[in-house]
Amino acid sequence: MTAVPGFLARLFRLQAAQELRYPVAFVTNLLAAAVFLALLAFAGRAVSGAHSPVPLLLGFMVMVSLQNPSRIVEDPAGAPEECMLSRWTLTGLMILETLARGLWMTLQLSLTFVLLLLPLGLEAQELRTFFQWAPLAWWVGLGPGLMLASATLLFKRTGALLNLVSLLVLGGAVLPVGAGWVGYVFPYVELLALVRGAPGSAGGAWIAATAWVLVGVLLLRAAERYGARHGLLGVR
């Protein structure tokens, strides 16, 4: 376990090096994300009257941790094999890489938020709300992310499915979604309710998200075994 923080720190540094090596692309991506989120926030206001872009930022966070495991498996440069030919388990490597990406996204989304302060008339207080819920958002996305990765491992080319799920995630962030019993099954719904100040249980959301992660881990391990038996591991 002692290797985990070191691995994470170095992965984060590599992630930063990769992004900052091309500053124009980095700044443009920030601006594009800000414009996209602003448009979604305005649309959300028109539909639901919600004012805060924080659910959207968290939706983005969920999306990243949802997509990242599949992106690792689908890398055309032989990444699935490499992930398995590792001293980490495939699941461990996916969680750590997704966490490093999530940490970087937190930083990036914070900067995006700063860019949105003026045009949307936001208060700095809301940034604190974002930081408060970002870890849960990351954890909420990871379970379905691992499940989707197991599908990607066996069926390949699941990009369209990922986009569809991501669309639902972002849609949920701008639409008035209720919690209730649905929140116990889909922790993302509970998370949105909590962020919007509706009654909900943060503990319940963490427990439900953990259950999704556990199911994701089990599915991924089963997919690995099935893939090895049927020669499906690898890019095909």
Add this chain to the structure above:
Amino acid sequence: MLELKQVTAGYGRNAPALKSVSLTLQPGNVHAIVGANGAGKTTLLRLVLGLLSPGSGQVRVFGQDPLLSIAQFVHKTGILLDGRRRLEPRWTAEENLEYHALRLKLRPVAYRDRSRGLLDRFGLPAREPVNRFSRGMRQRLRLVIALLPSPCLVLLDEPTLGLDVEGQKVLMRIIDETRSAGGSVLLTSQSLDFLERVADEFTILRKGEAVAQGPLDAVARAIGQTLQVALSVAYPERIVDALPNEWELDAHGRIRVPLDPRAIAKVMELLVENEAGLLDLERPSPLEKSIGGEP
């Protein structure tokens, strides 16, 4: 170090890609797998790495089943699978190496000197982003990554893909060093010349079956070939009548004689006597026909 016993394996409902193949790799041994595309070379390596489970037979690497224990020996195994390797184009060579060292849990003190040494040997810049590398440089970097863990077992699938002559020479020296240090190498390549230079033993795969195994001359005999020398003659018509029947003269004016000093001396004598001229002299690979599928 590595043993396959009567292994049959395949993908889904398709016909098995490997049929009852056995192979043993001893320490200090370099073994080449030779075969046409689709002969089962990569499948064999995937079995060894536990990425595919055998339908029947047994695979053992360091005495263990790779399907269950790959993580235990991956840090002492150099792996290049299918000529590919995950390279992040926006990272430098050094950063890519750092990622793979993390993946293998190599200690920084252990891998940093080695990675610098390998980058130097392959003539690669450490601090340049990989997206500025040519195809050959990327292949060199993939090899550096494969060799990063100071492996005692090296598994290389198509390592010569896109590699220039200089790169091949460096790789040959590293393979020699691995052998001298008691390590073992299992490799595939479409470059038969390269394989003949580095390998001690060969397995010829044809449609998933091992049709011959052993040192080059034994393999050549098993597939009905002998080691020969081919001489390209400027005026073949001047010696055509003087040639013994057992020597071939092909349509391109090349005479093939057995790789035997007496036979070579005799043909040279004929060339001089008849002023037939000599344009080129080479030793065609006896493995060529095995790839072509001819007996």
